Amino acid sequence: MKPAIITFAANGAELAQSVAALTGGIVRRCGFDGENARALLPRLFAEKVPLIGICAAGILIRLLASSLSDKEDEPPVLAVSQDGKSVVPLLGGHHGANRLARQLAEALGGHAALTTASDLKFAIGLDEPPPGWVLSSTADARPAMLALLVGARIALEGHAPWLAEAGYPLSSMGAVKVLVTEQQLKVDRGLVYHPRTLVAGVGCERGVDVEEVIELIDFGLRSENLSPQSLAAIATIDLKADEPALHQAAAHYGVPLRLFTVAELNQERYRLTRPSAIVEAEVGTPSVAEASALKAGALIVPKLKSERVTCAIGHALRSIDPEALGRSPGRLHIVGIGPGEPLSRTASAIRALDASSDWVGYGLYLDLVADLRSGQEEHRFDLGDEEPRARHALELAGQGKTVSLVCSGDAQIYAMAALVYELLDVTGERALSDAARRVGVASHPGISAFQAASAAAGALIGHDFCCISLSDLLTPRLDIVRRLEGAAKADFVTALYNPRSQRRTDLIEAAKTLFLAHRPGDTPVIIGRSLGRPEEKVRVTTLAAFDPSEVDMRTIVLIGASTSKAFTRGDGKTVAFTPRGYEKKAASAATGEADEQ
The missing domain is CATH 3.40.50.11220 (Rossmann fold)
Structure with missing residues (x-):
């Protein structure tokens, strides 16, 4: 991390x-x-x-x-x-x-x-071996280290060159025994390190229970007295990239899930011990489990089969780097970064951006999180390129990368999340590649503009509210007007996104007229511009005084309900809020007639 x-x-x-x-x-x-x-x-x-x-x-x-x-x-x-x-x-x-x-x-x-005494003398602690080796029992490290600090030597059996490189004294007559093995063994007065040299190749039916996958892998390991700590990865065909049981099994063993294409698995067909014509007819290769396991080197456990799972275990001569084995299933994070200021980002969004190798987004949005960038590759798109942007992010993830699709505000609200799921669902000419359709997707909510505007000027969304976009690029104008009429009649506090562009100037005028027909002229209106950025401006006016010509696409407008109120505080700031009815609750409590909320 x-x-x-x-x-x-x-x-x-x-x-x-x-x-x-x-x-x-x-x-x-x-x-x-x-x-x-x-x-x-x-x-x-x-x-x-x-x-x-x-x-x-x-x-x-x-x-x-x-x-x-x-x-x-x-x-x-x-x-x-x-x-x-x-x-x-x-x-x-x-x-x-x-x-x-x-x-x-x-x-x-x-x-x-x-x-730390040991680190003053040796470059690596016995209880923190480098990647590729796992200490069987951390409790064994302390007595071994104490012995080495007073002059003992290590008798090494197996391959662990890092011990000598870290400065540990080695001798065939050493008093501290160190065994490097895939086997489930213990040594007296010494340590056992398990090299990450095993790959469990797994095939399974759709919807299989993870317990069945784990039971078969465990059975295969026990059959050769192999330690689960020597597993470097679970591997399978890329068609199973979205199989939950395989992801859960990988998490159970603390190893990554790695994927191979049909062509890559077919490279192993002449080394298979138990090919299947049925499997080849179904997926295009005569083996998934054995072929995946053979990517490690040689089979140590041939194919085993349970009711819905197959498993084989491959063995490498040296520790395996999982990143060099096939590819990752790939993951897309849909990240809402809020209005733009660092303090408004969620911890979930920050973690997703940090974990990603690639960031995709409108250039301005990527600039807003530039302070978090630590080597990620940026993929910049123009403001109107929403579908190419989402498609590119999904296809990158389909290559095995971890990708963040960066959105301002909350990605669920007039942003990219719905488009991502639309592309995952679509067929025909707009269809994604099969690999892109199987990537994992996670959404990370952010603070939306209507929340930021309400918070900056009081609590206007304290009661029922709705949001309506006035952009008619994707929604017919008649539908927008119908929704405005419904919100006005229903007395919702209403947030208006995309209120006015250079081309479209009349819908915000129509919105004011519609709301004035159902609300008093002194209804509070919040105008928020460039929220969360140095040039932010937020002010409270009234529906009658609201001037639609002063807003643009960087502005959000919140129109209060008939019950909304505004007042000026001692510092001269005017704030607006919508009461929820607590005065009635207080009155009921005073008379002993409290209602349920």
Whole structure:
């Protein structure tokens, strides 16, 4: 996970950007004009986000003190002095903090203030092996490390070159036994590391239960006394990219799901032990399970079959990098970034943007989140290219990438989410590729313009409301007018999106006339422009005084209900709100006749 670079002062901003560039992290500014550190840091810590503070160590200690519990489950936390000369790992030393401190100190020309005894002597802790190896039992690491610190040596059986590279003394007569094996074994007075050398190839029927998938994989592993910790991936045909049971099984084992095309699986047809003519007739290749497993190297467990699942296990001579094995199922995040200001972004949106390799969106929207960018590739589109934008995002995800489709406000409201699902459903000439139709999709809501405008000027949407777009590019004008009439008659607070363009000037005029026919002239109206941006302007007027000519496409208009009210506060600001009826509830309570809400 990418670290959060925390800065509290302007004179730490430049170093924070340098640290972000070195680590791929995201700068999060705290303080009077930034985020609330007392809320932000404990939340990020609980989410296991690595934290690098450009600040005194004591600041991080005080902010995180109440969050500390199990040291085995804490992310790296480091403090970096504002001159970059001192890098202090505070927490998670053996979870990457010490290693990260060394890297930062070397890059910044500073000093890594390591206090963990083992890390002062060895470059890698025994309980934090590099990718590709898993320590069977972390409890065994401490006694082994204590022995090494007082002069013992390691007797290594198996392939783990990183031990010598980290400075550990090796000897065939060593007192600390280290065994590297896929087998479920234990050693006395030593450690067992499981190399990630196994791939479980899986085929299944649609809608199979995940329990059946896991049971068959477990049976295959037990048949050869193999450890689940040696699994590097679960692999299957790309037609199963959207099969929930396979995703759930991969999550169960803590490994990625990797996909192969029919052509790629057919490359293994002459090494199969149990090909199936039925499978070939159905999907175009005589094997899914065995062919997927063979991508690791050689079969160690030939095809097994349960009622609805097949499984085979392949074995590689060296640890497998899953990223080099087939492709990912791909995922599209539909991200609402709110009105534009950083403080209005949700944590969910930030995490999705951080996790993505590619960002797709209208250029202005991508500019609004530029401070979060840490190496993602941008795909910029013009304002009117909504379908090409959504299609491009889906097809990128279909290539196995994790993609964020960036939308202003909330992507569900007059934005791209509905178009994404329309494209997933459409057939014929507009149809997506099969791979794009199978990608995972997640929506991340954002603060919409009508919420931001109401909040900036009071609470006009405190009771029933509706939203209507006045853009007639996609909706017939007669339908828009009919909806305006319905909202006016029904006495909804009404938010008008896209109120006026250079071409279309009369619909906002018609809206005012319609609402004046059903509302008093002193009905509050909120006009919000460039919400969440430096040029933001929000003011309250009345329906009678509202001038439609002053609005444009960067403006939202909220027309109150007949019950809405406005008043001027002591600071001279006029605010508007719509009562929900609490005065009636209070009166009922006073007479002992409280109603249910």
